[in-house]
Amino acid sequence: xxxxxxxxxxxxxxxxxxxxxxxxxxxxxxxxxxxxxxxxxxxxxxxxxxxxxxxxxxxxxxxxxxxxx
Numbered sequence: 001x002x003x004x005x006x007x008x009x010x011x012x013x014x015x016x017x018x019x020x021x022x023x024x025x026x027x028x029x030x031x032x033x034x035x036x037x038x039x040x041x042x043x044x045x046x047x048x049x050x051x052x053x054x055x056x057x058x059x060x061x062x063x064x065x066x067x068x069x
Contacts (some may be wrong), residue, residue, distance in 0.1 A: 019049035
């Protein structure tokens, strides 16, 4: 399973939109030189949402492994 934008789109539009918005927010914070704590918080949020999209896609494809509980 490739980790591409097209592949992630299958995770569902709302989740994908949320992840992309978080990435945009992080990039804006970097460009505006906001405080380091805020940039780090936004980075963690973006990373988490991106990984959630990837995990969902892998789960949907049946390649994630153990069930998530």
